[in-house]
Amino acid sequence: MNLTLKIWRQPDASSAGAMHTYQLADVSEDMSFLEMLDVLNEQLNAEGEEPIAFDSDCREGICGACGLMINGDAHGPEVTTTCQLHMRSFKDGETITIEPWRSEGFPVVKDLIVDRSAFDRIIQQGGYVSVNTGSAPEAHSVPVPKEDADRAFNVATCIGCGACVAACPNGSASLFMGAKITHLGLLPQGQPERDERVVNMVAQHDFEGFGGCTNIGACTAACPKEIPLDVISQLNKDLRTAIRHGH
């Protein structure tokens, strides 16, 4: 198939960016979306134009490095990551608009690459269990009901891609944060620090410039790992409990 691509180009964080239009011919439907961009980059390189910068690493939908706004949708039209999106989801002759994540919390670094280090800083504020290496008890000393373990796993599959933020009109990272709060909150190991965790992570979230949640649900619709919206209810509940406990 033949495509018209409108792509955001921006030399670096401090320069202005603009949309550029490119034509790409002979795209195979078996290509992944990023392989299509690889082919475009080969073409640009041959023509003497600097290739378009975009993040990707695993290209298996698990590392969370990739992430583009494709025709206004985070990760494009399917419920998956950009690297797992394939060209069979597009039609011959189509015009595709490609932009970076847009959010105050994620400044653009170059072209389609953004800075998501705010997510790491949110985790630093309590997204862990404080247990030093070597001090762990025998693994079977604390059984965990299968139901809780399964649900903890499901929400722990968040890949930290940031699509939830990009999709949210408020630029909120509540889904990302709620996933971690819920994961650790469901396990016995996560209980001792439960109150502090939620209070400190929420404070960092707000400090980073992410917006508040108004229950729109665009995040969960865009999430490639289908993290459910009720993790945000859990987040709010944990926050209320922590406040009641005097935090």
Add this chain to the structure above:
Amino acid sequence: MSHDTVMTADHDDAAGYYTPGSPLVDTKAPDAPIAERWETRKFEARLVNPANRRKLNVIIVGTGLAGASAAATMGEAGYHVKTFCYQDSPRRAHSIAAQGGINAAKNYKEDGDSVHRLFYDTVKGGDYRSRESNVYRLAEVSTNIIDQCVAQGVPFAREYGGLLDNRSFGGVQVSRTFYARGQTGQQLLIGAYQALERQIAAGTVAMYSRHEMLELVVADGKARGIIARDMVTGEIQTHLADVVVLASGGYGNVFYLSTNAMGSNVTAAWRAHRKGAYMANPCYTQIHPTCIPVTGTHQSKLTLMSESLRNDGRIWVPKNQADCDKDPRDIPEEDRDYYLERIYPAFGNLVPRDIASRAAKYQCDDGRGVGPEVDGVRRGVYLDFADAIERLGRDAVENKYGNLFDMYARITGEDPYAVPMRIYPAVHYVMGGLWVDYDLQSTIPGLFVTGEANFSDHGANRLGASALMQGLADGYFVLPHTIRDYLADGPFEPIAEDHPAVVEARASVEGRIEHFLTVNGERSVDSYHRELGNIMWEYCGMERTEDGLKKAIDLIRSLKDDFYRNVKVLGSAETLNQSLEKAGRVADFFELGELMCIDALNRRESCGGHFRGESQTEDGEALRHDDEFAYVSAWEWAGEDAAPVLHKEDLVYSAIEMKQRSYK
């Protein structure tokens, strides 16, 4: 099929390609019965008192399982740690992609597992080409890993009673693999990442994301720092320390197409190699039997389908070439060849990876492959779940493998619940890596190497679910103990930024960058990488021969030459520049690829993942030659145009008897 050729000492295929060097020995493993070596070493390794730890600076390159676990643990112990990764966050290291699981000798299933059995299975699986002291220790600490991860909140799969579930994994007959659906690597890495972030918040660890190590600083005979490029601003930085740890992962991307992440590279290890760290067994590559087949030249990487699928899926090809393009569901049972079950009745679909991979290649070479033709050959075999779905029900299959099935459907556009999957082998893991002693220290004092980047534990072939085990064993439980013996002599004399070793290292980095940006030739970096990969896959892949390897060396040399004269890298050094990053990595892959071929040429035997066409039994099985090749090949860099020097470390087994492997 050629038959086993008897080798004599004067018949050295690699003669002329290398210089023989002095023997190498590991002096760190205590001379004690195998089960007491680790306790003894931990006791003998000197301690660093807590007040001194704060004065000691540790650089760790890599934040995968091996790096993040080490950084967190060293931070907790109170050392001053700096850690580096090329991704935008440590959470994205390639370890995240591991699917199937992690082994540990917990014996929760009471099926006869033990530390000794895990040790035995690992040495046997590695085809008696690993160092037994290291492997025994790995099996010993494996149980601590599970305890640690559970305490961190890693959501492993559990049974209804709330206890941890296990499954059996390729090549072994006990159930000792712990897993988190098909995303075990992700969950383990997130556990280690969270422990790391906790230390970053505590101020013990400083994290440098989007920073690539491009050179090692070796001053006065010791590793004392690295030169890194800030990948956003292009700034070349000098980071100095008392000790450097490389946890930079594997180099499978020398084959261009592999299951590794796009950025996985050999640069950190290779730069250390050029500074004096020996490279051990570089030719030992693991080719994974269950990957999604290639669809065309645009292919940028290959996707692994976890080998846990082989527990319930059955592998077959049509008996008749005429059936190869039929709908597999229309091929009756009697016209299917379940070739692994036929040839290896005892292990069936669970034979080790190298056997399963080669068997698939032979079926396809024989014209019985399935799926689309690429370059005139159908390269694919079926992995069929119809029986499993009938036996266990669709829900049970979905519960176990749901995310893998979804991934397959997404990539191929086919529904694996209805139509058998198609799979083909792909490069997956490298057993080779920088040589380390029992302490995980390389031949450069003060340079330690952990995880896939070292060669230590898997011999010529790695068992499934053992890389995660090794990465975490190294990082949480081994390195923090062994490194203190080295650091007990520190802090070392500070070195200045104008020390000749620093100046030289920086100049070398700047010179290379300058070169790539000014060649202004005709071809893209990727086009060279793809061509190099094709050479490696063709001649240094599943089957290697003397003629093929010699041809490959010539091809690599001339391609490398062309690369330096004709590559085209646009953009500047002062901004984020992905072509420039790739150019540096591909340049190092050329040199590594050549050494891999020389290593494969020298090892005229078949062992584990290394199969020499000249060394096979009458029925085409790999044939080892313990009398001549029971050694680790440790290669020393001898300079740009000089032949590498081969040092041999003899493998001595005291706790296990060497046997010719048989899975029949």
